Amino acid sequence: MMTGRFFAAGADRRVLVMIALLVAAAVIVPILSLGVRPDSTLHMPPYMVALTGKYLCYALLALSLDLVWGYCGILSLGHGAFFALGGYAMGMYLMRQIGSRGVYGNPILPDFMVFLNYPKLPWYWHGFDMFWFAALMVLLVPGLLAFCFGWLAFRSRVTGVYLSIITQAMTYALLLAFFRNDFGFGGNNGLTDFKDILGFNVQADGTRAALFALSCLALILTFLICRAVVTSKLGKVLIAIRDAESRTRFLGYRVESYKLFVFTLSACMAGVAGALYVPQVGIINPSEFAPGNSIEAVIWVAVGGRGTLVGAALGAVVVNYAKTFFTSGPLAPYWLFMLGALFILVTLLLPKGIVGTFNAWRESRKATEAANAESAALEDGVGEPKPAE
């Protein structure tokens, strides 16, 4: 199987390239959007900024998924749930910020609660008028769910497809729950009609550009955290668990603790992705919990290359760009065919994904070059034959 060493070569340079690209994007996109006159060809329309920001949030989700799947072998089909929970936490903050500007003009209750005759704010909505509290919940709620879920699942050694299936059941159960009106999260319609974030208008071009830059920053930060985790000693154990779980356990490692740590961390990251996603698209509704969304996130990682981090982010952007491109054109009915074919072809023909295959190709080229050089040296009689070990 693949090992950590496999990707180590040349990875550091790629990391630098990616970070440089993201920093450049964080600087250039706001300039193109705000600094350039609207009639110029270089001007970036605000919708483009929001769209690209959305891709970055997806990339963040893919990154979190790659951490658990690519490095620890946990195929979570419920990461969309963590993403959506983070999004709901942010959405609740944004709802509270509307205040008395809603259709019904109630200073405390959001519109849907007035509509559904809520006498007062449900207890779990308290505190969300403060940004720091909402930001804490963005990390805490998905993290706590992942911790409880993982604690139960990993301790009793639910692995492989079983784990995948119950993570799917988890997000499905949440989907059903959030669709209910009396659950207190806006039911079918979800949360929308946002006005302000930290006092800035959500719709304003400046806010959008700032959110975009923030997404870039979050992606860089998450990337660095993931990088630190997988290159540490802990990361080596994670890879060992992925490749031979029982053997790692027999060597004396507490497999479930490692899994639990990485699963919870990944869920928090997915929550952050959701929280950045919501103000940029302006809505969060229960369909984000749909099992199909989580599986789609898995295919982004697979396309880019699992266990490469860079690849996951790349895959998310590429697949979503393709999705936007095809679903807005005359080819719209064929998009699902393409997506389906992508699932099949990537798993059959490109199991390492784009980045993984590229890495393997470079490795093999290097190996042949080295071998050629060695044999050439031997033929010339210049190189000393290696002493037998």
Added chain:
Amino acid sequence: MPWRSLYRDLAMMRFIARLCLAGVLLAGLALQARAQDLDAILGKFLTDSYSDTDAGVTALAASGAPTAALVVEALANGRLAFSEAEKLVVINTKDGKQLDAKTGKPIASVPADLKPVRINNRVRRAIDAATGSLTLLSPDPGRRFQAAEAVFKARDASALATVEQAIEKEQFASVKKALVEARAAIRLTSPDTSESDKVAAVEIIEKRGDQDALALLRGIATTASPIVKLAAETAIAGIERRLALLSNVQNAWYGISLGSVLLLAAIGLAITFGVMGVINMAHGEMVMLGAYTTFVVQEICRANFPAETHPHALDWTLPIAVPLAFVVTALVGALIERGIIRFLYARPLDTLLATWGVSLILQQAVRVQFGPNNREVGAPSYMSSYFDVGGISITYGRLWIVVFSIVVFAGLLFVLRVTPFGMKMRAVTQNRRMAASMGIRTPLVDTLAFALGSGIAGIAGVALSQIDNVSPNLGQGYIIDSFMVVVFGGVGNLWGTLVGAMSLGIVNKFLEPYAGAVLGKIVVLVLIILFIQKRPRGLFALKGRAIET
């Protein structure tokens, strides 16, 4: 003995004849009285006051006047008018004629100051009660029954005489029962019934034992005297016990019905998962393809054998669709296995993704071919009606699906237990490498097992086309539930699937009344997620010493 019985019959006849005579005499007497009363009664409609109209309706129903039914009907539909100047009540018929309310004959000159008799809710109640008592003597037993039920609900004391009269004349046992119940209801609510009569009435109503009876008795229990109250409370407790039992039985039946649907959907999944350790995310789409096969069969049948000339053609579509759906989906399944899955056996998680891709493609293909909306699949005559068992209505469609799923289960059990192919499949399930060493061609077994699992999903689709919407998303609705059944029941054992499906179905249906359908489902999902902690390999896990890699 025959003589005695004949004598008794004769005596009975004589009695009835006398009764009839008495009835006619009474009726004659009554007629005389009525002719005089009718003017007074109709006079109540001339005052344009709700309370007078109310009293008039009640009096009219009790009078038994020949036009009473017509007048009440006209009043109910706003077609009764009056002229204050000429002291005349007029019935406007539906076809625009004007009849005299007293005689029922057309009137010569229409008065100029005709005004409609207005009604409010109080009058409407009186009208309902009056309609009930008026139709109690209708020649049609069905209408008599309905009228008796209406009187039971209205409990209008003025209808008592008519009810008594109807009970004596009644020939049909079921109508008579309804009438007796109606009489009991009136007696129970009327203040001038004796205590013992009321207690007897309570007993009659307890035997009725439905929600209406319960509502009536609850009303009585708060106001009546101690004896009646005691009787009523005992009766309420008895009815509630019976109703609770009935609802439990009903829930169990619904649960079995849901369980059999889950069994059909999940059993194919259990086979492929058991034999190959492969999760087939496209399994739901096999169900969907089976349902669409039924649709296509019915379309062809409709085109070639129109219902006008071949009334029973539709009945044959299901027997044709079942094997056809099996063949179609089995072929698709074999194709998927040969084309995709066999390359991925070492990577079960990748199989999950690839089959998800297949499911997207199949869904979209069906959407493009048949459209995104629900398609109409007809129910044959033997699937469409229902029957009643002790207060529970059972639809034939559901019943046949339960029977069908049992047959499929038994058939599959037979295939696995008795046939050589089944033996090979079990061998591969238990120990793939050992089976291969013994000369079993495991790739062939894999393909056939996958085809079998898919084929069963296809025939599940035929069954589901009868109770669910046939749309491209049909399979998606069942896939997670099917997974839950397999995860809960454990793999490699069909009994596990059976127990898993039935317990999920029944638990779901018993939770529904307390928690609602959606919350019940969430609770079941959470329970399974917790259950799997305790038994990570399901209820009926294969025992072995192999270490999972």
